[in-house]
Amino acid sequence: MRTPATMSAVVALAATASMALAACSEPVEEGTPGITDDTVTIGTHQPLSGEAAAGYASISAATSAYFAYVNANGGINGRQIEYLVKDDAYDPVDTQSAVTDLVEGEEVFAIVNGLGTPTHSSVLDYVDEEGVPDLFISSGSRVWNQPHVYPNTFGFNAEYVTEGAALAQYALDRQPDARVCVLGQADDYGDGILEGVETVLGGNEIAEVQTYLASDADITDQIGRLMAAECEVNILGTINGFTAMAIGTAAQLGWSPQWYVSSSGADYPTLVQYLGEETGPALLEGMVSVNYLPFSPDSDWVALFTQINDEYNGGAPFTANTVFGMSAGYLFAEALAAAGEEPTRESLIAAVESGELLGNGIVPLSYSDDNHAGYQTVGIATIEDGVQDYEGTTYNVNVGQVTEVEAAPVPLENAGIPQG
Structure with missing residues (x-):
């Protein structure tokens, strides 16, 4: 026979179970993937091994060094940038495994500067279907510039x-x-x-x-x-x-x-x-x-990137790939700063499409909602007495028309750390 005490316990237990069931049935509000109160986690695929490594493995190391510099100076809107680099050996099959791990395992905020035309093409549809910002691809393919097909995808290199x-x-x-x-x-x-x-x-x-x-x-x-x-x-x-x-x-x-x-x-x-x-x-x-990037020996950007390379990249050889990697990192930092103090994937894409990002090239970038291409203006460089530098001729290419224009280099500001 149940006593009043046991009856009370049963009622209490039932009430607790009912509350737990109700809690389980209510949707749990989740934050933006890759975003915490003090970090932003992004990822990339790069050829750290294999035949292409000698030419390109230094790129992600330079990007990582730039982010280390930004983090040491307070980050972007108070958040540290965590950059996860996966080796794909310039093999599309390995690229698929690497990017799947970044998106599903690491839950990155964005894929940034994934390298290679055949490699990135193998994950293009997947990243788009997952709704992950696919930013500043390290390849000049025109495939990346299809905003009505791939609304979250943006090129970086000149096509x-x-x-x-x-x-x-x-x-x-x-x-x-x-x-x-x-x-x-x-x-x-x-x-x-x-x-x-x-x-x-x-x-x-x-x-x-x-x-x-x-x-x-x-x-x-x-x-x-x-x-x-x-x-x-x-x-x-x-x-x-x-x-x-x-x-x-x-x-x-x-x-x-x-x-x-x-x-x-x-x-x-x-x-x-x-x-x-x-x-x-x-x-x-x-x-x-x-x-299209500032690799001239007398460039303020080169001076800054040299300093960053010495301090945060172990003094690795300074090459055009160093400039490329740090420039891609700078552009992401610029986009993140413009995405607001509480960034979402939607606000990040909106920031890139706003037309307000300049990059650090020989001319400002011109992303928009109907143009996801990277640089459309390039300068001619020559090697003279062992020095590779711009010789003064700059071309803009638009719908097959080549026009000689004046370079308009983006100046270095705020020690190369974008502000929100």
């Missing part, structure tokens, strides 16, 4: 078509009668460079076109065919390793044409590393390339 057109225009302006040829990677990278050259010269005016696979160990046949075509200007859509392979192979064949190289494969210190300190500088002398 390959832009670079190809600018290199061809410079060749036409300086050597109008030269036989121009193209060597490109057999994917969207090489295709974009070739398309840009064709917009300026026309397909019939290109003396020879050769391609290579990123897995190729030798391109002697391709270089031999360019040589047989008597090419005088070779425009390259190549990553650093294959730029060095092309120039080195030509030298072995006793051939010395003019080399015009896209920004992704034209980093002078990296190329010297591939070609060797004894022969590299001589082989690279006079090489023409394009860029």
Whole structure:
């Protein structure tokens, strides 16, 4: 027989169970992934190993160093930036595993500066479907600039078509009668460079076109065919390793044409590393390339990034990749600052599309709700006496039209730390 005491206990237990059930049935309010009161966690995929590592592994290290500098100076809106770097060895299969872990395992706020056209293409749809901001992709493919298809995706590099057109225009302006040829990677990278050259010269005016696979160990046949075509200007859509392979192979064949190289494969210190300190500088002398970031020796940005590299990156070799990595980091910090004191993924995208982000390039960026491309203006750089620097010619490329413009470098402000 139940006593009043036991009856009371049963009632109390039932009431407790009822309250717990009600609590379980109510939706639990969750915060923005990757955001806490004092941290912002973002991620990226990079080739830290494999054939592309020698040319690109230094990029994420430079970005990490820039974020360490920002964090040491109070962060952005009081939050520290945690940057998770996953190695994908420049292999799309590994990219998929890395990015899935970042999105589902680490629950990052955004993917930032994921590197590579074939690699990032393999996760583009996935990141979009997950609603994760996909910012400042380290590739010049035009695929990233489809805001009505991929509303959260933004490029960073100048598009390959832009670079190809600018290199061809410079060749036409300086050597109008030269036989121009193209060597490109057999994917969207090489295709974009070739398309840009064709917009300026026309397909019939290109003396020879050769391609290579990123897995190729030798391109002697391709270089031999360019040589047989008597090419005088070779425009390259190549990553650093294959730029060095092309120039080195030509030298072995006793051939010395003019080399015009896209920004992704034209980093002078990296190329010297591939070609060797004894022969590299001589082989690279006079090489023409394009860029859009501040790597001139007298740039205030370079001075700051050199200081950051020495203090937060262990004094690693300072290259154009250092500038690239820190510039991408700066742009994310600028976007995060503009996203507000309580950032959400929606406010981050709105900040990028606002048109107020400037970046730190030779001209301000111009993102908008209908333009998710990175830089559309590039400057011509040359190597002279072992120094790679802008020579003063700057081209804007818009819908296939190449126009020479004045550079308008974004000035360094507030010690390179964006303010909200």
